[in-house]
Amino acid sequence: MISSQLLFLFSALGAVNGIFLACYLFSRRSQRLTNCMLGALLLAISVRTVKSTFLYFNRDLAVEFIQLGISACLFIGPLTYLYVHSHLADLAQRSIGRYWHWHLLLPALVVGLGAVFSYSEYPNIWRHCMSVIHIYWLGYLLLAGRQLWQARVLSRQTILLHSVYFSSCLILLAYATTQFTSYIVGALSFTFSMHVTVLTYFLQTEAKKDKYQNRKLTEEDASAILHSLNQAMRDQQLYLNPNLSLALLAKKVGNLQTTVSQVINDNLGKSFNLYINEFRIQHAKDLLVSESHLNMELVAERSGFNSNSTFFAAFKKITGQTPASYRAAHSEIM
Structure with missing residues (x-):
């Protein structure tokens, strides 16, 4: 009895935490689209996991609830891909594109058809759909994996990104192999991956906080470095170099890379890319007005x-x- 209760607790724990974390992500303003993608992904997996947990312990579960869980499963693959795509777009400071909604069209259409062809009236169709849903999910994981491979980004900024992607892979593997293990393994895998993902997220956040704690700059030092940075950017027009990196900029002003990063982040409240792009955009604004014959590519x-x-x-x-x-x-x- 106790083991059964513990199994139910650990199975449902990931789903409950996933719903709370999804609400938190929906409420954040920074990088809103990326956070919403991750929040929607967590919500979809949580609904699927709740359905699996309750069905495992209660085979007489209401069919409407079973249909809801299966429907949520349809969104997991596309949302994993959209989260990866959006996150990589944020890192590259580019738009995710105007047609990302199309990836959610088919799942939404199936949910709509579910109102007509309900689980209660067509249970066999819904049961046989699970294999198709897993293949659909796998297809989007392959698309997302291809994007990660092409981007080849592995840093502190992408720890959460990779953790979420491989968690989605793990959960799919758990659900696709239940015939060889147990139906509850999928829910347990989400609880495990959920807590690993949250742990990596907070470790990443703490690492950012601790990065400069032993290298605090005085206000005078920070102002002097900012003056050197701005002067170098204006006089040498370093921002016109499309391959300008933080390391190169630090070398130009004679400071450590970590020190320059600290000053830009802490004193200006900006990322390195935003700092550089503001100079580039100002230059572009001047060209747009003074060189009206130039096309946008030039x-x-x-x-x-x-x-x-x-x-x-x-x-x-x-x-x-x-x-x-x-x-x-x-x-x-003019």
Whole structure:
């Protein structure tokens, strides 16, 4: 009896924590789309896990609840892919694209059809759908894995990203092999991966907090470094180099890379990429007005951007409008 209660507790624990974490992510404002993708993914897996847990302990579970769990499973694959895609887009400071909604169209359509072809009336169809759903889920995991492989990013910024992706892989493997193990393994795998993911997230957060704790700069030192940075950027136009890195910038001003990063993050409240892109966008704004014959590709290239998509995304993020609308508005003034 006690072992059964413990099994129920550990099976449901991941789902409950997943729902609370999803609500937390939905409430955050920074990188809102990426957080919403992760929140929606956690919510979908949580609903699926709750269904699995209750069905394991109560075979007479209401069929509507079973249908809800199966429907939620349809969203896990696309949401895993969209979270990876969105996270990588944030790192590259580019747009996720306008058509990401299409990936959720098929799951939404199936949920809508479920109102007509319900589990209670067509139980055999719903039962046989699980194999198709797992293949659908696997297809999106392969797409997401391809993007991760192409990006080849492995740093503190991507610990959570990789943890979420491999957790989705683990949960799919657990659910797809229940015929060889136990139906409850899927729920237990989510509890395990959920807590590993949360642990890595908070370890990553604490690492950021502790990064500079033993290297606090005085206000005078920080101001002097900021002055050197701004002067180097203006006089040498370092931002026009599309391959400008934090290490190269630190070398130019004669400081450690960690010190320059600390000053930009702590004193300006910006990331290195945002700091550089603000100079690039200002240069682009001048070109858009003074060199009206230049097309957008040339403006992007001459402003230090290595791709048009990065240029458009950065311009919209910093100015709140597109390069074309900015040029049009200032051409009328001129």
